[in-house]
Amino acid sequence: MTTNKLEELLKKHFKFDTFKSQLQEEAIIQISKRDDDVLVSMPTGSGKSLCYQLPALLHSDKVTLVFSPLLALIKDQIDHLTALKIKAASLNSKTLAAERAAILTDLKTNSPTTRLLYVTPEQAATQTFKDLFSNIVKRDRVAYIVVDEAHCVSEWGHDFRPDYLKLGVLRDGNKVPVIALTATAGAEVIKDIVGSLRLSSTYKTFRTSCFRRNLFYDVYYQNLLDSPYEHLKAFIKNCLNSQDDLLSKENKPCGIIYCRTREQTEVVAFKLCEMGIKSLCYHAGLKHKERLEYQESWQKGDYPVICATISFGMGVDKASVRFVVHWGVPKDPASFYQESGRAGRDGRASKCRIYYNRTDRRAIEFHLAHDLAKAKHKESRKVKAQNAIKAFTKMVEYCETAKECRHRLFSNHFGEPPPDCRNRCDICRNRKEVEERAHNFLMKCIQFSETSTTVDVDFSDLYEGGRKGIADNYKAYCDDDGSNSSCNSFEMEQKAKKQSTDLIKKQFALRKNSQDVSNDTINQLFSKRARVIAASATSNKVNGLTLPTREQYLSKLVEVIAENYAECCKNPEFDEKDLTECAADLEYSCFTATTTVTVYRSHCAKIISAVKNKTQEKELYSSLASYVPKPPKNETLSDLFRNIKKQQMASSSSSTTSSDTDESSGAKFEGFKSAKQLLAGPPKNLPKGQTTVTSFFKRASEEEDAGGETPPYDRPNNLKSLFGDESEPERTPKATEEPMAMTPNEPEEVPDSDFTSFKIKSSAPESVTFERGELNNEYKNPDLPVASVAREEAKRKVEEDDSVQAEKKHKMSDSEIDAIIMNKRRDKKSNEKPAPKMKKTEVGLLVVKLLTPAYAERRFDSRDTFKTTARNISHALLHKDEAEIKQFVKKFLRNNQKITAGTTV
Numbered sequence: 032m033t034t035n036k037l038e039e040l041l042k043k044h045f046k047f048d049t050f051k052s053q054l055q056e057e058a059i060i061q062i063s064k065r066d067d068d069v070l071v072s073m074p075t076g077s078g079k080s081l082c083y084q085l086p087a088l089l090h091s092d093k094v095t096l097v098f099s100p101l102l103a104l105i106k107d108q109i110d111h112l113t114a115l116k117i118k119a120a121s122l123n124s125k126t127l128a129a130e131r132a133a134i135l136t137d138l139k140t141n142s143p144t145t146r147l148l149y150v151t152p153e154q155a156a157t158q159t160f161k162d163l164f165s166n167i168v169k170r171d172r173v174a175y176i177v178v179d180e181a182h183c184v185s186e187w188g189h190d191f192r193p194d195y196l197k198l199g200v201l202r203d204g205n206k207v208p209v210i211a212l213t214a215t216a217g218a219e220v221i222k223d224i225v226g227s228l229r230l231s232s233t234y235k236t237f238r239t240s241c242f243r244r245n246l247f248y249d250v251y252y253q254n255l256l257d258s259p260y261e262h263l264k265a266f267i268k269n270c271l272n273s274q275d276d277l278l279s280k281e282n283k284p285c286g287i288i289y290c291r292t293r294e295q296t297e298v299v300a301f302k303l304c305e306m307g308i309k310s311l312c313y314h315a316g317l318k319h320k321e322r323l324e325y326q327e328s329w330q331k332g333d334y335p336v337i338c339a340t341i342s343f344g345m346g347v348d349k350a351s352v353r354f355v356v357h358w359g360v361p362k363d364p365a366s367f368y369q370e371s372g373r374a375g376r377d378g379r380a381s382k383c384r385i386y387y388n389r390t391d392r393r394a395i396e397f398h399l400a401h402d403l404a405k406a407k408h409k410e411s412r413k414v415k416a417q418n419a420i421k422a423f424t425k426m427v428e429y430c431e432t433a434k435e436c437r438h439r440l441f442s443n444h445f446g447e448p449p450p451d452c453r454n455r456c457d458i459c460r461n462r463k464e465v466e467e468r469a470h471n472f473l474m475k476c477i478q479f480s481e482t483s484t485t486v487d488v489d490f491s492d493l494y495e496g497g498r499k500g501i502a503d504n505y506k507a508y509c510d511d512d513g514s515n516s517s518c519n520s521f522e523m524e525q526k527a528k529k530q531s532t533d534l535i536k537k538q539f540a541l542r543k544n545s546q547d548v549s550n551d552t553i554n555q556l557f558s559k560r561a562r563v564i565a566a567s568a569t570s571n572k573v574n575g576l577t578l579p580t581r582e583q584y585l586s587k588l589v590e591v592i593a594e595n596y597a598e599c600c601k602n603p604e605f606d607e608k609d610l611t612e613c614a615a616d617l618e619y620s621c622f623t624a625t626t627t628v629t630v631y632r633s634h635c636a637k638i639i640s641a642v643k644n645k646t647q648e649k650e651l652y653s654s655l656a657s658y659v660p661k662p663p664k665n666e667t668l669s670d671l672f673r674n675i676k677k678q679q680m681a682s683s684s685s686s687t688t689s690s691d692t693d694e695s696s697g698a699k700f701e702g703f704k705s706a707k708q709l710l711a712g713p714p715k716n717l718p719k720g721q722t723t724v725t726s727f728f729k730r731a732s733e734e735e736d737a738g739g740e741t742p743p744y745d746r747p748n749n750l751k752s753l754f755g756d757e758s759e760p761e762r763t764p765k766a767t768e769e770p771m772a773m774t775p776n777e778p779e780e781v782p783d784s785d786f787t788s789f790k791i792k793s794s795a796p797e798s799v800t801f802e803r804g805e806l807n808n809e810y811k812n813p814d815l816p817v818a819s820v821a822r823e824e825a826k827r828k829v830e831e832d833d834s835v836q837a838e839k840k841h842k843m844s845d846s847e848i849d850a851i852i853m854n855k856r857r858d859k860k861s862n863e864k865p866a867p868k869m870k871k872t873e874v875g876l877l878v879v880k881l882l883t884p885a886y887a888e889r890r891f892d893s894r895d896t897f898k899t900t901a902r903n904i905s906h907a908l909l910h911k912d913e914a915e916i917k918q919f920v921k922k923f924l925r926n927n928q929k930i931t932a933g934t935t936v
């Protein structure tokens with residue numbers, strides 16, 4: 032077959048003057064010979080279809096069988112060929128009976144008029160097709176067996192179709208040449224194609240370089256943009272701006288935006304429409320009719336932009352796609368090449384941009400790990416899952432660093448030499464700028480993990496709820512006071528974090544190339560703020576594992592554990608931190624069980640899915656059921672708030688359960704309860720002769736009162752020494768207050784609180800012995816933060832009052848307690864009795880509350896100073912009313928910016 036003859040056919044039937052490329056021409060010449068199998072591996076849009084369509088026309092008494100994976104793809108091809116007056120038909124599940132009969136009749140003649148018959152691989156497995164095939168092969172009526180999108184045979188490919196594997200049997204008993212066509216494929220894929228389709232050992236290959244000079248690649252980071260949508264809009268406007276007014280509607284510039292989720296497609300399309308860019312969304316959740324309609328609208332040029340999931344594209348042959356955006360990270364280099372390659376099919380300059388964010392990265396990583404876990408012992412699935420992880424890691428590296436030319440991602444992937452990019456990507460065009468962008472992105476990620484102030488930036492899930500939760504707690508605490516100025520301790524905390532971020536920034540800036548920051552360095556930076564156990568050992572213990580990855584898994588574990596607890600625990604007492612710590616233990620067990628990242632991921636994913644299963648079965652997950660919460664610390668302000676909350680929860684539950692307890696039972700305090708124990712019911716009472724610390728102090732104060740001594744302030748272990756409550760005159764208990772009124776020799780009920788339920792020997796009230804040494808840190812630790820103690824004590828006193836018995840039915844918040852204190856005072860005022868002096872505890876509580884913001888602002892040189900100051904002020908103001916106390920403290924704080932041990936009250 033001469034080139035002239037082929038060119039003549041090209042012009043006559045396809046209306047092209049020349050071949051699109053030399054390789055296209057060479058492939059067509061070879062295929063026309065019909066003497067061997069051929070593998071064509073060329074980039075999308077390079078004109079592969081013509082490689083078999085033109086030779087098919089050379090054999091007027093034969094039909095070319097084309098196996099194609101998608102009906103939409105088949106439809107496009109048939110429409111295109113029919114428009115060119117080339118007879119093409121299809122056998123698929125949708126083919127009408129009459130049409131099918133007509134096709135079969137035609138093909139069974141000696142001179143079939145059908146030049147190309149498109150068949151889905153599923154159809155190829157039917158008996159009708161098998162019969163037809165053996166009939167036409169026997170009569171030598173088949174020109175070629177064409178396998179389009181041949182990468183579908185390979186598990187390494189991005190859209191593997193098991194039905195494709197069966198196509199190999201078509202080789203049995205005949206010598207019809209097989210033409211395999213695929214977009215640029217990696218070595219593994221090519222190997223699979225050759226093997227599965229049983230290509231001859233002498234098959235001819237036509238492969239082009241994967242480099243597409245007309246495509247410009249770049250990456251932007253969503254979290255660095257003031258308004259990502261505005262940025263996207265500007266980009267689109269620039270790409271769609273065409274000077275050519277003569278272009279028909281369908282040839283006008285257009286673009287595709289790939290999103291990871293269906294929701295994203297809708298959100299992005301909506302935003303763009305809002306900004307005046309006509310956009311459609313496309314995803315598998317739409318009705319089939321809608322999908323066709325939307326695709327057609329886009330194809331016809333009614334809407335220039337389509338926001339789609341990756342289900343959109345195969346078979347989309349639109350030459351004027353001027354841009355392809357990935358709103359998030361693509362899943363692997365092959366998919367990215369394929370998807371972005373839909374731009375510039377007409378050879379004109381087009382752009383491929385990624386708007387990267389770490390949220391998508393984490394979501395994909397999680398799914399990949401889950402797939403690996405699901406693969407269990409199936410070796411082939413496991414290998415596939417591992418390959419997917421490796422491929423995704425390359426994508427992440429591509430996006431997060433500015434190491435090398437963007438086009439090299441593809442040449443490396445397809446095993447080709449590096450392309451001569453010549454400024455066809457952002458890195459080759461301006462490496463410095465891109466490096467800076469990547470550096471800023473990394474910094475922003477670290478900064479966010481430090482400050483966690485913005486919602487729409489990275490690492491949000493690392494500390495979700497954490498700092499905000501603390502902030503909320505703190506705000507609630509301060510709001511009671513009605514003082515705005517007192518609410519800035521959280522800001523102070525943030526400020527401190529920012530300082531350390533700046534330090535980190537400085538360290539990074541000192542490096543010549545910020546991209547050289549090793550995982551080790553990042554791990555070290557993160558480890559101080561990580562929630563996972565043994566954070567600093569991360570990369571040493573498990574090669575390649577990073578702290579952000581561990582934190583990400585921990586976040587997911589926390590999520591599923593919290594869900595399990597909320598759904599399955601009938602009597603919940605664990606707080607958020609308990610659940611986080613339980614999840615951290617689980618994560619740690621995965622971390623210590625292996626030295627490889629994949630196994631670590633697989634362990635985590637297994638636990639996550641096991642917890643989820645239990646939640647569905649409405650059963651508490653075993654580790655959670657047996658989990659014993661760690662004793663609270665009093666190290667930070669957030670510990671302080673947490674302990675206040677815990678104490679309130681515990682006291683509140685003790686007040687509701689105490690009446691049910693059996694006084695005669697002699698059970699010991701068992702420390703923190705597991706969820707299982709909580710489910711089993713309320714705790715048993717203390718044995719006779721044991722009492723609680725509150726009653727111990729009550730007795731102590733009574734004794735001291737009797738002696739009329741001023742209490743010493745220098746007993747760090749004495750709770751009441753802080754506020755001088757030892758001499759507080761207690762009112763006579765009423766009959767209804769039985770459970771709270773205790774005498775030294777009576778057994779006392781154990782409140783359902785882990786903070787107050789340690790026991791003391793009634794025979795020796797001076798010597799306090801703890802069942803568990805670490806239990807009451809607040810009490811034991813001379814560094815204790817006092818706010819929680821004061822509030823708890825105030826709460827106990829408030830609860831003793833019969834007017835608040837009804838309040839005991841639910842857990843009281845700080846504001847409720849304060850409201851009750853205030854109401855009591857107001858009630859008394861309204862009875863026109865003389866204004867009562869505040870109780871010592873109330874004074875203490877108020878003083879602590881007023882001083883706490885300054886403590887949070889680090890104006891006290893130590894906790895001890897804080898305590899001493901609170902104590903001294905409380906004592907000095909014992910006979911003052913609330914307004915006077917507030918005024919005094921305000922003045923004191925105004926006059927003393929820095930409060931040290933030497934500051935006098």
Ligand SMILES: Nc1ncnc2c1ncn2[C@@H]1O[C@H](COP(=O)(O)OP(=O)(O)OP(=O)(O)O)[C@@H](O)[C@H]1O
Pocket residue numbers: 047048049050051052073074075076077078079080081213214346348350376
């Ligand atoms: N010789 C040619 N001259 C001009 N245009 C051509 C030529 N051959 C093919 N084309 C056009 O190039 C575009 C891409 O062709 P085709 O769809 O065959 O590419 P492909 O490599 O099969 O892409 P994909 O991998 O996406 O299927 C089509 O619009 C087609 O009409």
